[in-house]
Amino acid sequence: MSLIVAENISKDYQVVAIKVSKNYGAAENVVRALRDVSFTIEPASFVSFVGPSGSGKTTLLNLIGCLDKPTEGNLTVVGTDVLKLDRHESAQFRGDNLGFIFQDFNLIPVLTVFENIEYPLIIVKNTAAGERRKRVMAVLEAVGMVDQKDKYPDQISGGQKQRVAVARALVSDPKLVLADEPTANLDSKTAYTIINLMKKMRDELKSTFIFSTHDQKIVGEAEIVYSLADGELVDKQVKGGKQNG
């Protein structure tokens, strides 16, 4: 049984999850990765899901990110019932509304820093060249990577790669940014820098940031912290008086 039950879902939430479950496998080999998870996330929140490995953090982020579908329950992301989206619509929805930051940065190795950030604007959004350049330069400036813009991913450090990943996630002005263990491959100093960068970008762009982590030091930077254990939502902590679902 989930600790938190979503209420008052008529409010303008970015994410509404009601009794969301996710099972893998079939019959007697079924693995219940998420069990009746319910929560809501308000716009411009800085939310973290924490928990040990196997607690269901990544599964939950994948569901919110429309990369996977719940086995049971209702899930509304940016006002859209994601269960109703087909493969093509899911891709379209992700491109229009979501930004992703990956643990391994996942930059495209054949593209420069500038081109990696520009990629969603070209391939996903079909933004005009002039507007593209303006927006890419703006996020490059924001993440402090202007001087590295012509380098390829293998020519920059891990921290710089994650800055680029943050910039790529934000360049298309998404309503929701999802980051799965964004600091796992970074040293603690760089990890703080990245989290603070994400927070700063949230403040500037008013996008909602949801990230997962098992690093307790990093968790402290989140405004709302949901704790997961064995696929269940077991705790919710709100900092700075910000209240949520």
Place this chain on the structure above:
Amino acid sequence: MGNLFKIAIRNLFRYKRRTLLTVSLIAIGVIFVLGYISISGSFKKMMIGQITDSMIGHLQVHRKGFLASIDTLPLNMNLKPQAFKKLEGILNQQSEIEAYSPRIKFGGMFSNFVETSSIRLNGIYPEKEFKTIPLLTSRVMNGFKAFEKGEILIPELLARGMKVKEGDMIVVVATNKDGSVNGKQFKVAGILESATGPGGRDGYIHIQDAMEVLRMGEMEVSEVAIRIKDFGKVEAFTRKLDGLLSGEVNKEGKPAFEVHAWQQLSPFYSIARMIDLMTVFIQVLLIAVVLISIMNVMIMAVYERIREIGTIAAIGTLPGKILSMFVMEGLCLGVIGAVIGDILGSIIIYILNFSGVVTFDFGRQKGLVLLPTIAPMDVLIISAIVIFVSVVASLQPAFKASRMEPIKALRHV
């Protein structure tokens, strides 16, 4: 589109060695195919040219039934004077015709006053014949000189066997249509190099001499060889002429004429068809090479970039766009391979043509120099085949990439 192209090129450069190998394989395939087409095509063209321009012309008109019994050269199957007049009237109106030459073909005995042998002869108007089959003069050994009445051009083998040389006097004896025998003395005006094909070992005399030997009061020609201005239109013109002559009937109400293009007159046409068939076979081999190499490299590319595919899918790249990205890579491989193959192939063909090192023997014709050329259309067709096959070969891996579940792709190690 431009960005997809840029990404495709960058990805190809990511695996330089593999790309180089694949492009090389395609380019080598294209070079071989272009080389084969140019050499076989030039051989075919040369041989067709030899046959049509030195013996049979582009097409011929006979009296209906003559061709079926051409081996015996029956004089009673010649065109009657009135029929030939009609035919001439029609031929003179055809703007496609460059020249035509009436011939009286007959068999006779050839004597050097010591020995006697058989000979097949063509009675011709030299000026008309040389316009219709311009290479005939080049077959005259020791150079062509004017050819007049009372003179004969004899085939090389006969001259050698009978020990006859230019300037010698010989006698031709022939049986006419009524069965009586007549003879005439001729001066050897030249020795003709033998040529492979029908009429390649025939002798030539003036048509009026032929009429004299055969005691023809009025000219009855065995055939009319025709040369048209555009060789590429032989078949169309043959059909047209056949249609024009189909209305001409003999006393029995049956067609008076038969029209045959060079293809129906020369056994070389079967060889030409075989060359075309082998060209198709070689093209199929090229298709197989391109198909397998591109498919292989694209399957590898998809397999190695599963996580990358997951990433671009996760950030919202539509499946169709992912498919386009990989197809574009296959397309680029095909285009690069085809262009390099075209350039190198054309250079090699040019060198072969310029140096004239490709020689061959054809029948008794030794050391024929082949000058390979390639038509721009052939280059375009081969390139189009390679590019099309490249796209087809990359479709399956590209489709697989586009159908990948982003979540599974992102988990791939």
